[in-house]
Amino acid sequence: MDMRAVPGASGPIVELTGAGRSFGAVRALSEVNLSIGAGECVSLVGHNGAGKSTLVNLITGALGPSDGAVRRIGGDARSSGIRSVAQELSLAPNLTVAENLRIPQRDLRGLFWRGRAGLRIRTALDEVFPGHGIDAAATVADLTLAERQMVEIAMAFAEGEVPARLVILDEPTSSLDASRAEQLIAYVRRFRAAGGAVVFISHILGEVFAVATRIVVMRDGQIVEDRPNGSFTRAGLVEAMGHVARAATARTMLGPSGAPEIVATPEGLRARAGEILGLAGLAGHGQAEALARLYLSRTSNWRGRGPVPAAFVAGDRARDGVMPLWSIARNLSVAGLSHLTRAGLVDRRAEAGLAQGWRERIGIRTDDVANPILSLSGGNQQKVLFARALATGAPLVVMDDPMRGVDIGTKSDVYDMIRAEAAQGRTFLWYSTETEEMTLCDRVYVFRNGRIAAELGREQITEERILAASFEMGEGEA
Amino acid sequence: MKGIDLRLALPVLSLAVLLGAVFWMQPRAMSYTGLNLLFNLAVPIALATIAQMLVIMVDDIDLSIGTYVSFCACVTATLLHDTPVVGILVLAAGVGVYAALGALIELQKLPAIVVTLGMSFVWGGLAVLLLPAPGGASPDWITTIMKARPPLMPMAIVACILLALASHLLVTRSAMGTLLRGVGGNARSVARAGWSVVRLRALAYGLAGVFGVLSGMALVGLATSADANIALRYTLLSIAGVILGGGEFTGGRVSPVGAVIGALTLTLAGSFLTFIRLSPDWQIGAQGVILILVLAARLLVRRRRTA
């Protein structure tokens, strides 16, 4: 069964000419000329708010252009074989893996549709992620985040009424570990060779260079560069996006060895005051759970007074962090509310002052902290969540992969802030799927299968060592 | 498949325990006639529970199902009995209203709990207009079906098994049912795949309306007459039935087979209390206690499963 794209149809699969899109007075995209043909892999890079999502929405037809034109090979996206994997997870958790395929694929009906759905998704999973170990009859709610992302990707490539011609992958590896990401990149190459096209959006430049045939750089709603992959250097690409790459400055101060130990968990996590402690390893090996357990055990379900013992920074903003109905200020103050309360009532002037102060300190891009939190870009929402945790004054800050989908500029700001806070005696527990970030830590625990597999001291923290500890010897999955 | 079995284990078990208790106290109940008596009222309750489940499946809740079933019962006992064509048209209009409500709720993003609350006044009022005092008569064919005595098992049990099978095929197995559950699980991604969620929600509500009609008919067939308040308690019974059957309020997690079993359990709980000659003061409280006990058992089973 050939589930790859059907060559033959000539001409571009999608072509945008002078396309633009405004939301009210805000111009999200202007004068975009872009054509994607069979056999291409176009990587879109740019900071948050550069217009990538709007461009994707124009290609899929989720939004219509306010100016210019979007032409697709078969009219609408579905009959053109244009499919997309969105950044936020879009499976129905109550359905099985195979049943989920029913949602995008209309020809799955009639007798024995379940059999056909199961076959299609199994074939796709086997092709994209060999050795995936996912049961097509499993309910999605029972899968890990990484498995769900694999299913979503496989669904986009699966056989269907109209074969996939152009697949848009928006941060497809955000929950995948390195070996799965490599499988995906290898598959994208095969898909391309068979005549398919891919739009690949990622903030991991290594992936972009590995997979793209063309790199399109966006800035402020416009395409500023559109060149073949080979003609960019890493530094050149970052420069084109509008930020000067800043080499991660190594911590000069050593972890305070004499400071009191303030964390000691049954699974063996130990931390001293003022330490930045990394939790590394492949995605989904128990790091997030260990952090959640620690945080929940330190904070009370019942009492909300007194000093805040620990604070949490969420990576999955929509699920774990943001209060969507509230203003920026309220979102920022909620964790430290007990400090702002007099006789049960919230001191609103103190609250506004707090929010104002953090806006300046951490650089939240807004003209008024009374604006709704959802008016901010994802990166700026993340800054609010950082500020929320730091503003509590909690001696222990737990961070659950907090840099997901955050642009490089914000990242280096936050790195600096974490170092400064640690220097004043706060302890950070930091789980990240990006190995690079672990080099900023004093000590790193590498997790494997829900346990601590290795502990690396300052000088030992290197990408190679972390990877080595993440895989069991001799049976690496890659 | 394994997950479905586990989800069903507890409803089946609680039904079995309750049935065992009844048989232990009253061995004569272990007969065709005894079972018929015990489960006599199960069919309309099970149908109403399925109707409720279809609405819960798309993440809503129907607080009007009791008054709607009462209304359908009144139509059945009056219009359908006297002028069948008008009766059928009115019942079809009822289903149409249900579908329209589903569409309205989706289009305007209305809270289903309030819209159906308002509808409970409407159905109640219409029922009072149709039948100001208890009365009417059941159409003969319905009575014949409901009072039939099939071999081996009483009608109530046969009908419930058929209902469980049919709704399982409709909701769990069919492509359309899967899509409807998808609306409950993740309406956004269903909409993004190009489906009209308005139409899907209307479909789910329309189906609920159909099962509500069937429930009203079955009730009249058993009671042989109707009154405007005949099924008011079905609203709460149907919600309890869905939950007892392993369903959840959100996320499209429902089990049709479980819902039917939940309805049977609730019916049996009522019969059980009559059997032990509990003082009428405490009957309703005892029903509450039984509900609590079953839910406590569910918790224990879940704990064991996760442990």
Added chain:
Amino acid sequence: MIGPTVTRPWFWAFAAAAVTFAATVALTGSQGGVELLMATLTFASFSVLVGLGQMAVITMGPGNVDLSIPAVMTLAGTLSLKLMNGAAGMEIWGLLAALAIGVAAGAGNYALIFLLRIPPIIATLSASFVFQSLAIWSNRGLRIKPPDSLAGFSTGASLGLPNLAWIALVAAMAFWLLIERSAYGRRLSAIGQNLRAARLAGIPVEGVRAGTYVLSAAMAALAGFLLSCFSGGAALNMGAEYLLMSIAVVVIGGSSIAGGNSNVPGIWGAAMFMFLIVSMLNSYGLGAGVRLVLTGVIIIGIVTAASGRRLPG
């Protein structure tokens, strides 16, 4: 200036109440106007009291609703009248007993939710069966009169307003302060928006939830106590109509059923509207059937109109 007022969620509840009031007075003449207003304020007070508690519960998000309100009203009404036994000097003990019953019932509700981890709808429903049985058992057909002082107070007026309306007004202001200005209100709203995120932001989720269910039951008990004094005795079905009423006033009043967003002034508007609609249809001489149908249609109409305002497009 009109723009912001119209977009306030409570505006529609008051507008609807005003229109119904006008339509009724148009028929009965301005003579009946004052009388109607006083009756409206009196009867709306009960809906306001239970509605405020229900609002706090509903603010905690989907699935949170207190179905035990009618049973708690009945139980608190019967037991407190039984305790006072019509005697003077017992008033304060009766009130305290009613409130204690409310607190105990709320704690019972929450214990079921927390210990059995069951949806609040089912927990409060099951518990209400037990409360109802307790009320039936304790009452046994006796109809005990309230002490004369309380009967007089609950039907009387001060400063031109019914005493009950004063109580409901003070309660509404206290709730406004609680919901809009206190840390508790913030936490309640956070839980309603995203329970998981609320817990991870350090909010004592279980404490807030427990407090809210206790608060709702205590308000129901207060309403039950006042209602049984007002109507000269407790009846077993006296709470029945307040189940749907408590939910209806919350939603018509502009609180979001999706949670996180509550609206105190709207409760008053909605409660007056719900009373006025019935008296309007009554004064137009419509039968029970038509009255019910129109009430339902109007509730749906208002919710549709209000949502159209709040979510353009």
